[in-house]
Amino acid sequence: MSMNADDIIQQKQWHELTPEEKLLVAGIAADEQEFNLLKNMIRVSLEENNLVPALNPILKEKLYSATMQNKKTNWLGWYAAAAAITGLIIFLLTTEKKEQQNPIVKNNPAPAVNKIIIPDSTANPVLILPAPSPTETTKQKSNNIALIKTDTLLQKDEKSNITTPLYSNVINPSVDADSSLLAFISEVY
Amino acid sequence: MADIKNGSAEMLLSLLQKGNTAAFDEIYMRYGQKMFGFFYKMLWKNKELAEDFTQDLFLKLIRNAETFDTNKSFATWLYSIANNMCKNEYRKQETKIKFQKMKVVHINDSSPNPDLANFKKALHNYTQTLNEDKKELYVLRFMENLTVPQIAAILDLPEGTVKSRIFYLLKELKDELKEYKGLLTYP
Numbered sequence: 001m002s003m004n005a006d007d008i009i010q011q012k013q014w015h016e017l018t019p020e021e022k023l024l025v026a027g028i029a030a031d032e033q034e035f036n037l038l039k040n041m042i043r044v045s046l047e048e049n050n051l052v053p054a055l056n057p058i059l060k061e062k063l064y065s066a067t068m069q070n071k072k073t074n075w076l077g078w079y080a081a082a083a084a085i086t087g088l089i090i091f092l093l094t095t096e097k098k099e100q101q102n103p104i105v106k107n108n109p110a111p112a113v114n115k116i117i118i119p120d121s122t123a124n125p126v127l128i129l130p131a132p133s134p135t136e137t138t139k140q141k142s143n144n145i146a147l148i149k150t151d152t153l154l155q156k157d158e159k160s161n162i163t164t165p166l167y168s169n170v171i172n173p174s175v176d177a178d179s180s181l182l183a184f185i186s187e188v189y
Numbered sequence: 190m191a192d193i194k195n196g197s198a199e200m201l202l203s204l205l206q207k208g209n210t211a212a213f214d215e216i217y218m219r220y221g222q223k224m225f226g227f228f229y230k231m232l233w234k235n236k237e238l239a240e241d242f243t244q245d246l247f248l249k250l251i252r253n254a255e256t257f258d259t260n261k262s263f264a265t266w267l268y269s270i271a272n273n274m275c276k277n278e279y280r281k282q283e284t285k286i287k288f289q290k291m292k293v294v295h296i297n298d299s300s301p302n303p304d305l306a307n308f309k310k311a312l313h314n315y316t317q318t319l320n321e322d323k324k325e326l327y328v329l330r331f332m333e334n335l336t337v338p339q340i341a342a343i344l345d346l347p348e349g350t351v352k353s354r355i356f357y358l359l360k361e362l363k364d365e366l367k368e369y370k371g372l373l374t375y376p
Contacts, residue, residue: 005355006356009359028356033370038363040308041363044312045312048230054222056240060217063251
């Protein structure tokens with residue numbers, strides 16, 4: 001392993017240097033005097049370590065108590081986190097139980113929300129309607145249909161190429177079995 | 190306890206994180222005086238300031254032990270934090286530095302050789318006037334006696350750059366202290 005110039009100065013005497021080492025230190029120490037000057041400089045610098053006073057022992061006490069405090073803080077953190085999680089779990093369980101006991105929720109479970117996307121030959125306007133719930137009345141159905149009709153007529157005004165199968169696509173899933181409603185639709189249309 | 194005495198710094202740090210006071214004792218024993226010495230030399234030989242910095246450094250260590258970069262050696266990591274603290278202090282107290290530079294330094298030297306005593310004083314005074322980069326290099330290389338790879342890791346510089354900076358620093362010191370060329374090498 002090759003030594004640095006300062007390593008050579010620190011570890012060797014001028015007369016011990018090989019020609020290669022002399023070449024290596026030549027940039028900073030051209031002769032023996034300069035070499036020795038640097039050697040002295042390095043030695044004095046290292047000796048200054050002996051002039052460093054001893055560290056005040058009170059400092060250790062202070063840091064020791066900081067370590068203990070850190071330990072306490074760590075535990076406090078864990079306790080706080082555990083308490084927060086437990087509280088959250090209890091809150092969620094209580095809320096859920098209360099909701100289940102509520103007679104309104106119990107008798108009328110929320111219907112699943114289905115959406116029907118009406119395919120459109122013009123591709124641009126897309127009409128999204130909620131699927132009729134099983135308890136939907138005929139009046140509600142007719143309202144929905146009226147809504148569809150208005151929307152579609154508006155579209156028809158704008159784009160005259162809209163096609164009629166649009167209605168059947170919308171109504172088909174729930175109306176098939178209801179012949180009176182079908183008659184009503186035909187009448188309205 | 191025997192494990193802690195022989196334990197690696199990484200192991201001690203993980204124990205310190207859990208508030209293990211024995212691990213703290215061991216780390217403090219290994220690095221307390223060493224880091225105080227570094228701060229003392231870097232911060233104009235101001236004992237109180239060096240103590241404050243040592244305390245801050247160890248508090249950082251206690252509170253942020255988990256931030257230890259395992260790619261570095263523990264000593265290198267500690268020196269990098271300490272060095273950055275000193276740099277911040279230099280910037281904060283720029284005016285103070287100027288004041289410190291002007292201060293006459295009295296070195297207690299019992300050397301019977303007046304030339305040597307003068308040489309020591311001249312070296313000390315000159316190194317106090319070195320700029321931040323040169324001073325950290327001087328302290329790390331010639332006072333702390335760290336190797337080039339260690340210094341490169343602390344300063345986050347390529348080894349070649351460190352070598353070249355050391356070379357120019359020695360050249361500068363030699364030129365500055367040339368009047369002591371005739372001084373005999375003392376044992």
